[in-house]
């Protein structure tokens with residue numbers, strides 16, 4: 001078992017990473033709670049909920065609730081149902097929520113914890129590769145049909161307990177999704193890792209290698225959120241690829257493409273815009289080829305969709321006064337945020353589509 005710590009101005013919490021940790025979650029909780037409420041989804045619950053429950057003594061006051069898996073569960077309706085369940089089960093301010101699942105469960109359960117009776121403790125128990133990102137840093141949220149994560153909060157967990165054994169049951173497209181966020185972390189802060197990530201094929205990557213990347217990705221994320229937990233400045237860099245990525249997720253319908261697949265497309269677009277904006281050469285073609293080889297969907301954008309995408313990008317939380325802001329790269333490991341005028345953004349989208357057509 002490996003332990004890391006996230007220590008910011010507002011909070012400090014441990015991240016435990018290891019094999020089989022789901023059986024012994026109680027051992028990592030160093031406080032007594034009146035009630036423990038486990039929130040999971042149907043795919044994760046059917047595989048791992050019993051293992052988690054068995055690790056608690058019978059006298060512990062424990063309840064659980066299973067949501068349907070998928071992005072559509074990050075909704076105001078599911079949020080309300082979970083608040084109702086928490087009340088029905090008698091949770092109080094000395095209760096704990098455990099989020100057992102991927103980023104959907106983590107974001108939703110975390111937001112329930114942030115708001116139930118104005119905030120109670122919660123623990124992230126991530127079960128996807130992508131959740132190396134979502135379980136650290138305390139961004140919790142639900143979606144609005146105007147855009148991703150528009151209703152949420154910054155609310156740190158009291159611990160992250162990452163049982164990497166659970167990753168063995170992840171389908172390939174979910175490995176693809178999580179890997180895209182690690183590529184993002186490489187681009188913003190670790191060129192060596194970025195290049196090494198592209199040396200692997202996802203169909204044959206070894207679990208031990210994935211674990212090495214997971215830990216390196218968590219290091220990048222943890223070091224950034226420690227310095228800027230509430231995204232006043234450098235945390236924005238973790239949003240590389242998300243300005244277009246989130247708009248694509250929304251326009252396609254939540255859950256139709258995975259978050260990571262949308263971010264992968266957003267990363268390509270960000271590299272394209274960066275090259276034009278700063279007149280530099282970045283690994284655009286290298287990333288494009290690797291994404292193609294690893295069967296990421298390369299999304300086409302119709303003329304009609306350009307306006308809609310731009311409207312969605314204006315709703316992004318980085319926007320200021322309705323002006324789109326993007327995270328760009330002056331070089332790998334050198335991210336900046338840039339405000340982009342509408343006409344220029346339209347030009348960037350059009351030239352991106354022309355470039356993609358030639359490939």
Ligand SMILES: NC(=O)c1ccc[n+]([C@@H]2O[C@H](COP(=O)([O-])OP(=O)(O)OC[C@H]3O[C@@H](n4cnc5c(N)ncnc54)[C@H](O)[C@@H]3O)[C@@H](O)[C@H]2O)c1
Nearest residue numbers: 043069070102103104127128130133134139166169170259
């Ligand atoms: N809060 C943050 O900082 C942050 C960071 C990145 C992404 N996110 C959010 O995270 C969400 C995406 O998270 P995700 O990719 O984990 O999606 P997810 O939670 O929907 O999980 C993906 C799919 O895999 C299934 N699954 C989960 N664990 C499994 C396992 N071990 N074995 C088999 N199946 C399993 C789930 O049931 C689901 O069907 C998005 O909503 C995104 O916006 C948040």
Ligand SMILES: O=C(O)C(=O)C[C@@H](O)[C@H](O)[C@H](O)COP(=O)(O)O
Nearest residue numbers: 133137139148149235238239242317
């Ligand atoms: O932790 C962050 O900060 C990130 O931006 C990480 C992203 O990968 C993640 O998708 C996050 O939820 C996006 O945040 P948002 O503020 O753009 O909704």
Ligand SMILES: [Zn+2]
Nearest residue numbers: 181242259263
């Ligand atoms: Zn993301």
